[in-house]
Structures are given as C-alpha cells and as structure tokens.
Amino acid sequence: MIKTEKIEYQDGDVLLEGFFAYNGQTTGKLPAILVCHDWSGKNAFACDKAEQLAKLGYAGFALDMYGKGKTGNTKEEKAALMQPLIDDRTKLQQRILAAFDTVKNLAPVDSKRIGAIGFCFGGLCVLDLARSGADVRAVVSFHGLLHAPDTLAQPSIKAKILALHGYDDPMVTPEKVTAFCNEMTHAGADWQLDMYGHTMHAFTNPQANDPGFGTVYNEKADMRSWAAMREFFKEVFEI
Numbered sequence: 001m002i003k004t005e006k007i008e009y010q011d012g013d014v015l016l017e018g019f020f021a022y023n024g025q026t027t028g029k030l031p032a033i034l035v036c037h038d039w040s041g042k043n044a045f046a047c048d049k050a051e052q053l054a055k056l057g058y059a060g061f062a063l064d065m066y067g068k069g070k071t072g073n074t075k076e077e078k079a080a081l082m083q084p085l086i087d088d089r090t091k092l093q094q095r096i097l098a099a100f101d102t103v104k105n106l107a108p109v110d111s112k113r114i115g116a117i118g119f120c121f122g123g124l125c126v127l128d129l130a131r132s133g134a135d136v137r138a139v140v141s142f143h144g145l146l147h148a149p150d151t152l153a154q155p156s157i158k159a160k161i162l163a164l165h166g167y168d169d170p171m172v173t174p175e176k177v178t179a180f181c182n183e184m185t186h187a188g189a190d191w192q193l194d195m196y197g198h199t200m201h202a203f204t205n206p207q208a209n210d211p212g213f214g215t216v217y218n219e220k221a222d223m224r225s226w227a228a229m230r231e232f233f234k235e236v237f238e239i
Contacts, residue, residue, distance in 0.1 A: 003024035004054075020061050032106070033053045034116035034126065035061065036121075046119070046122070065125060082121050085125075086121075092124075097132060113137060116140070117142065121144075122142075128149060131157060132155075133155065136158070139160075144172075166200050168198060177193070177195070181193060200214050203218040
C-alpha cells in the first residue's frame with residue numbers, strides 16, 4: 001500500500017512543501033529518490049513520478065524549489081519563478097540541498113541510499129545537487145538544462161550521472177550537450193548519456209505540444225527514458 005503525505009521543510013526563512021510517497025507496509029529502510037519539478041513548480045506531474053517510484057520500491061519525494069504553494073501557469077509566471085535560481089546557482093544548490101537534508105531524516109529512508117531525478121529545470125537542479133559534492137548516489141536528468149554553474153570551478157561529483165536528452169532539443173543543442181560531457185569527464189564523474197533522435201524538449205510531458213517553443217511530447221522517448229532510469233537505479237541501488 002502506497003502511503004503519501006505532505007512534508008513541510010525550510011530553506012532559511014523560505015517555507016517549502018514536499019510530497020512524500022512510499023510503501024507503508026515496508027519494515028526496512030528504503031532508498032529514496034528526490035523528484036525535482038520543471039519550471040512550473042511542484043505540480044501533479046512531479047508528485048505522480050514520486051508515486052511511481054514508490055511502486056518500484058523506492059521512497060519518492062517530490063521536492064519544492066519555489067516555496068509552498070508557488071507555481072506558475074503562464075510562460076511568464078514560470079520564468080519569473082525559475083530565473084532567480086538560474087541566475088544564482090549557489091542559491092539553487094542551497095535550495096535543493098535543503099530537500100536532500102530533509103529526506104535523509106525521514107523515518108522510512110535509508111540516509112545512505114538517496115538518488116534524484118529532475119525534468120527540464122529540475123534536471124539542472126539535480127545535476128547541481130551532484131555538482132555540490134553532496135552524498136547523493138545517483139542522479140538522472142530528463143531533458144534537463146545542462147550548462148555548468150560558474151560558482152563551482154572544479155565540482156566534486158560523487159554521484160553516478162545519467163542524462164536523457166532529445167537530439168532536437170532547441171534549448172540544449174548538441175554542442176551544449178558536448179560541453180556537458182566534457183565537464184563530466186573533467187570532473188571525473190561516472191556519467192552516461194542517452195540521446196533520442198527526432199525528439200525535442202519536454203518529451204516526457206504528455207501536455208507538451210508547442211513545436212514553436214520546442215516542447216513536444218514523444219511517447220517512445222518517454223518510455224525509453226523511464227526504462228533507462230529504472231535500469232540505472234537497479235545498478236546503483238540493487239533493487
């Protein structure tokens with residue numbers, strides 16, 4: 001039986017609210033996977049992914065990067081919420097570390113076995129969690145923004161990295177993907193990249209249908225990327 005609950009936590013004076021899902025009948029400690037939302041904020045999509053992870057045997061935690069109840073509906077509202085964190089990557093890393101520290105202390109969670117996944121903006125966030133040097137075991141970026149922060153000259157990456165990306169993503173071109181691969185290599189990270197042909201940004205989101213903006217759902221890439229994540233986490237967490 002999957003149990004869900006809302007978890008309030010803080011980053012300084014900012015009140016945040018996560019969504020926690022896990023098998024309530026499990027007696028032992030569970031590996032946990034943070035789920036970082038896209039630029040909309042903590043939404044139903046992210047919470048659903050947390051529940052899907054719970055059904056796979058993990059504890060899923062849909063985290064909050066903006067503040068309790070803060071979400072955007074229009075592109076302008078979403079950009080206004082996201083951009084301050086894009087512009088201040090130290091603040092971004094501090095915000096996601098607040099979620100990481102919260103999850104480590106939740107009763108059902110094995111604090112030594114934590115991973116993270118993120119979508120679009122959330123992909124950048126989980127990669128920055130890894131770049132911060134946190135003891136996160138593995139992170140997966142789904143069509144994430146990949147550019148490195150200038151606040152960390154030489155990141156110390158302990159996590160295994162998997163980036164899942166669309167070749168036709170106009171927001172992160174193949175040249176930027178190559179720069180990311182070089183960054184991961186120079187950092188000494190254990191990294192992998194899956195790139196899907198004829199696939200644009202936001203390919204996991206069934207609501208994405210804006211070719212002019214570059215966001216289009218792709219059912220095959222959605223299924224393939226989720227399967228790749230599952231195999232990756234099986235390797236890391238052995239469940």
